[in-house]
Amino acid sequence: MSREMVAVAPFRPPSAPMGVAVLGATGCVGRHLCAAFAAEGNEVVAIARRYAPQVAAHRFLPLDVAGSTSDELARVLAREGVDVVVNATLGWGEELHYTNVQLVERLLGALERLPAPPRLVHLGTIHEYGPTPFGTSLREDTEPVPEHPYAKAKLIASRMVLDAVRDGGLDAVVMRVANTLGPHPALESFFGSLAVRLRGADAATGIELTIANARRDYVDVRDAVDAVVRAASITRADPLVNIGSGRARGVRELVDELVAAAGLPPETVREQRGEVHSRGADWIQVDIARAGHLLGWRPRFTLRESMRAMWETVGADQPIPARQHS
Incomplete structure (x- = not known):
């Protein structure tokens, strides 16, 4: 083409x-x-x-x-x-x-x-x-x-x-x-929903999460x-x-970055075993050379900046669902 x-x-x-x-x-x-x-x-x-x-x-x-x-x-x-x-x-x-x-x-x-x-x-x-x-x-x-x-x-x-x-x-x-990633995430997305859960997490007990063994852009x-x-x-x-960002990152690494942006201790999210139903492949890395040549474009925001903006804006447009007590 x-x-x-x-x-x-x-x-x-x-x-x-x-x-x-x-x-x-x-x-x-x-x-x-x-x-x-x-x-x-x-x-x-x-x-x-x-x-x-x-x-x-x-x-x-x-x-x-x-x-x-x-x-x-x-x-x-x-x-x-x-x-x-x-x-x-x-x-x-x-x-x-x-x-x-x-x-x-x-x-x-x-x-x-x-x-x-x-x-x-x-x-x-x-x-x-x-x-x-x-x-x-x-x-x-x-x-x-x-x-x-x-x-x-x-x-x-x-x-x-x-x-x-x-x-x-x-x-x-x-x-x-x-x-x-970044500000105003969709609450139904993986990281948007995780941010919602972290908002309501008990600092003492934390949350359990099944995390894909994958690296994605x-x-x-x-x-x-x-x-x-x-x-x-x-x-x-x-x-x-x-x-894309041009770099594949481990999903666990991304989760840890969001936890850090939330100011929570790393052990807040405990990984549990289980099958992960995902729309994404186990490996995704984007070649962004054409975007750079054609558009003069390159990513500017770091992962830390993206997660910080996500944490600060999650729930800003839609109310965060009430925490469910067992």
Whole structure:
């Protein structure tokens, strides 16, 4: 794919403000995208099915994109006059196909109907590649062979975007992003839920936790968002970019770092045996060379800074569930 793309100059910030529509604006990544684009002086319209206070600083448009027809969505985008659309939506369970695949089908159909379609930045996931051998790094030319239904659905969507670019009708980029850490985590994520448990942990008894014997790449959500903002300003470049920290870390190491950020003793989390049901492979390490070359991007936040920001903001938007007493 990359051999067909036109070489571009090193990244330069846009000279004029852009109109940016963020789909999935109320999510744990979408909220940061809205703030980052607005901080650059861009006009942001936050789009999601339901309003949430975290996008109060932006113009909000309630819209079920996956449930809209392409014609309806095209009219919305034309009315908004946006230069960039960022798809930061994702869905689990019963909404696996609806949010991850059908939404992208409707979105691509809408963009085809516009005389001057905006640039599309589609957020995929590094899990689209599937398991890889220990010690290797995931490059953009790694053949995707996902095993988990979520990763398979995201791969279908990413391939639809890449096919549209290849066919010459769309200016877009797919960004396969590693799992994120940092401020305002999703409470259902592994580390978000662990932070919640630590908030309610008894200092004397601590908590028991089953930890995967795995090494994975996690990137600070603020770094990932910085890469997206940069990618929004480059046209007709490589249409696929991997984003991560560039380093695989042991899950136990990450857990210990969160415990330290919480100011708790290391023995607060006691590892217990048991099967770990995970969407991630046992080894994930991202090659971020293309992101550096194309976007002038590199991760800035340390693991300690990411965990500190996570600890300080967990539960800031949603009440932490009451502690359950046995």
